[in-house]
Amino acid sequence: MSTVLVFLEAKSDEPTRLSLEALAAGVRLAAETGSQLAAAMVGAASASGFAMLGGAAQIYAISHPLLARYTADGFTAAYAQLIAKLQPDFVLFPHSYEVRDFVPRLATRLTRVLLSDVIGFEVASGQVTADKVTFTRQLFQGKLNGHYRAASPAPVLASVQAGAFRADSPSATTATVETFTPELDAATIRTQPGEPFRAAAQTVDLGSAPLIVSVGRGIKDEANIAIVKELADALGAELAASRPICDAGWLPMERQVGSSGQTVAPKMYLAVGISGAIQHLVGMKASQCVIAINKDENAPIFEIADYGIVGDLFEVVPALTAAVRKAKG
Amino acid sequence: MKIIVAIKQVPERDARIRIDSSGKWIALDDIEFRMNESDAYALEEALLLREAHGGEVIVLSAGPERVGQTIREALAKGADRGIHILSDSLASYDALGVARLMAAAIRDEAADLILTGLQSDDLGLGQTGVILAELLAIPHSSLILKIEKTDTGIRVLRELEDGWFQQIEMPTPALLTIQSGNTRLRYATLMGIKKAKTKELRSVEAASLGVDAVPSVTLDSVALPSRQKSTQMLTGSPAEAAAKLVEKLQQEVRVL
Ligand SMILES: Cc1cc2nc3c(=O)[nH]c(=O)nc-3n(C[C@H](O)[C@H](O)[C@H](O)COP(=O)(O)OP(=O)(O)OC[C@H]3O[C@@H](n4cnc5c(N)ncnc54)[C@H](O)[C@@H]3O)c2cc1C
Ligand SMILES: Nc1ncnc2c1ncn2[C@@H]1O[C@H](COP(=O)(O)O)[C@@H](O)[C@H]1O
Numbered sequence: 208m209s210t211v212l213v214f215l216e217a218k219s220d221e222p223t224r225l226s227l228e229a230l231a232a233g234v235r236l237a238a239e240t241g242s243q244l245a246a247a248m249v250g251a252a253s254a255s256g257f258a259m260l261g262g263a264a265q266i267y268a269i270s271h272p273l274l275a276r277y278t279a280d281g282f283t284a285a286y287a288q289l290i291a292k293l294q295p296d297f298v299l300f301p302h303s304y305e306v307r308d309f310v311p312r313l314a315t316r317l318t319r320v321l322l323s324d325v326i327g328f329e330v331a332s333g334q335v336t337a338d339k340v341t342f343t344r345q346l347f348q349g350k351l352n353g354h355y356r357a358a359s360p361a362p363v364l365a366s367v368q369a370g371a372f373r374a375d376s377p378s379a380t381t382a383t384v385e386t387f388t389p390e391l392d393a394a395t396i397r398t399q400p401g402e403p404f405r406a407a408a409q410t411v412d413l414g415s416a417p418l419i420v421s422v423g424r425g426i427k428d429e430a431n432i433a434i435v436k437e438l439a440d441a442l443g444a445e446l447a448a449s450r451p452i453c454d455a456g457w458l459p460m461e462r463q464v465g466s467s468g469q470t471v472a473p474k475m476y477l478a479v480g481i482s483g484a485i486q487h488l489v490g491m492k493a494s495q496c497v498i499a500i501n502k503d504e505n506a507p508i509f510e511i512a513d514y515g516i517v518g519d520l521f522e523v524v525p526a527l528t529a530a531v532r533k534a535k536g
Numbered sequence: 537m538k539i540i541v542a543i544k545q546v547p548e549r550d551a552r553i554r555i556d557s558s559g560k561w562i563a564l565d566d567i568e569f570r571m572n573e574s575d576a577y578a579l580e581e582a583l584l585l586r587e588a589h590g591g592e593v594i595v596l597s598a599g600p601e602r603v604g605q606t607i608r609e610a611l612a613k614g615a616d617r618g619i620h621i622l623s624d625s626l627a628s629y630d631a632l633g634v635a636r637l638m639a640a641a642i643r644d645e646a647a648d649l650i651l652t653g654l655q656s657d658d659l660g661l662g663q664t665g666v667i668l669a670e671l672l673a674i675p676h677s678s679l680i681l682k683i684e685k686t687d688t689g690i691r692v693l694r695e696l697e698d699g700w701f702q703q704i705e706m707p708t709p710a711l712l713t714i715q716s717g718n719t720r721l722r723y724a725t726l727m728g729i730k731k732a733k734t735k736e737l738r739s740v741e742a743a744s745l746g747v748d749a750v751p752s753v754t755l756d757s758v759a760l761p762s763r764q765k766s767t768q769m770l771t772g773s774p775a776e777a778a779a780k781l782v783e784k785l786q787q788e789v790r791v792l
Contacts, residue, residue, distance in 0.1 A: 517771075
């Protein structure tokens with residue numbers, strides 16, 4: 208019987224949301240390919256937290272003192288050994304920063320290529336071999352989808368994009384947890400990671416703002432930010448931005464929304480001149496109402512917007528500010 | 537320090553996305569090309585390191601003839617020389633194949649540091665640099681914002697999720713994949729553009745590098761994404777669209 212192996216991650220011994228989504232993808236892939244599902248993760252304490260999640264019959268807790276802190280060299284060696292032992296047909300990962308960091312190296316060691324950041328898959332009916340599954344991933348920052356297939360024998364490695372699969376609710380079945388101790392040699396771990404730290408204290412809390420107006424690279428120039436600020440003021444909204452605006456220093460980094468910035472869920476999120484790359488979307492997808500103003504009718508932001516205006520922001524934004532002021536009297 | 541920077545030429549950000557007749561890629565005939573965004577930051581980091589510590593900056597790019605322009609642009613910004621892996625059919629290689637070509641072209645350079653962008657703006661694989669590190673059997677770190685030289689190697693600043701960071705110490709030779717945005721990019725000066733014309737740009741045919749082109753993943757087809765959500769488009773003149781939106785904000789979203 209073929210095996211789908213899902214690698215999971217935990218923070219403070221709690222499974223990450225992204226891991227639960229990867230597990231959900233694994234449950235579906237196993238069902239559709241008639242495979243058994245196994246899961247694995249580093250750390251025994253976190254593994255027992257996963258045992259309740261169901262789906263997987265077997266969970267491997269990868270355990271070794273040299274894995275106490277993440278390093279690409281340590282994780283690559285450990286995961287490669289577990290894959291060699293289990294011989295899975297499919298290996299799924301959450302597309303996290305750690306996975307981005309070491310899984311391409313792991314895949315290379317197996318002479319495979321990771322199908323990175325996939326948003327879906329389709330199994331040809333009646334077929335179970337690894338090369339009969341088509342994986343979809345985004346190209347051109349979400350403007351195009353690509354359909355990929357493995358051209359080499361198992362294992363097929365894929366990482367799952369945030370938000371692409373709905374995390375399942377815990378099931379009643381409990382998995383058995385087995386400890387897997389890889390053979391690791393301290394001399395092969397070449398990087399010395401420091402303790403993670405946060406940038407300077409935040410002074411704005413976008414997370415609790417009910418209304419947000421967010422500006423992107425469509426604004427073109429620092430001086431133009433003023434027209435979006437006026438709209439935000441008229442609405443009584445907080446001003447936020449996509450990453451390039453904060454990178455350029457046009458707004459402080461604490462106003463950045465996205466995977467490397469803040470996560471927000473306001474009642475209204477108005478995106479002005481923002482294309483809607485996944486790294487931005489993960490930070491604002493949970494907003495109750497998304498409105499987008501963009502000159503490109505095919506901008507990915509419209510895929511998640513409730514209301515859209517296709518047009519030149521330099522015309523639409525001042526018109527909107529005037530209309531809001533008028534409505535407020 | 538001898539530093540190699542891998543630079544990819546990609547379609548302009550605002551390029552119109554039209555699927556070509558093969559159904560496997562976009563039509564490129566009326567498209568302008570530019571340097572991949574994170575690669576421009578990788579080049580900037582390399583130039584700053586050379587300015588601080590001396591050495592040489594070599595740019596490396598794989599692709600058809602037109603890629604030469606992007607290499608010249610990097611030379612005009614201050615890189616010392618270029619290596620062009622010439623191929624009209626790079627799309628027939630997967631990320632491992634492209635990284636193998638790059639490894640074969642630079643192995644003899646024995647660079648101290650290899651920088652790549654974090655991710656290409658067209659394929660967005662986010663992998664080629666890390667694969668190259670494994671092929672060259674050197675350590676790597678990804679999502680890097682800052683590089684400092686130390687007595688034994690380098691200290692780098694790595695971006696983590698949600699506004700967290702981490703410092704990592706590592707020996708050289710090493711490979712780093714660079715995240716966009718941490719520095720200001722320089723412009724090429726007129727003098728730089730002039731000088732670039734005389735700098736060495738060596739072309740190597742991909743086929744001469746002895747790399748197995750059989751891919752382990754293939755891109756079968758591309759398609760425009762389908763809408764997940766039914767967006768209500770508000771049309772009309774800017775004033776009309778604005779008035780419609782205000783009405784929605786009052787009556788449906790109830791925030792006005
Ligand atoms: C690891 C990683 C982490 C990242 N983290 C984040 C993050 O936390 N937050 C984030 O935002 N990004 C992040 N990014 C970057 C992300 O991938 C995108 O590059 C970024 O979100 C693009 O910003 P943008 O939409 O403002 O710019 P672009 O993608 O350049 O879009 C500009 C938009 O403006 C429109 N436009 C242009 N002119 C006009 C006009 N006159 N009127 C109306 N519309 C106009 C264009 O049609 C286009 O859609 C990250 C990337 C990586 C790889
Ligand atoms: N054809 C290429 N030529 C030079 N560098 C490349 C090429 N393809 C990828 N790279 C490098 O690898 C990085 C990551 O690309 P990707 O894995 O496609 O996201 C890019 O930012 C470049 O630095």
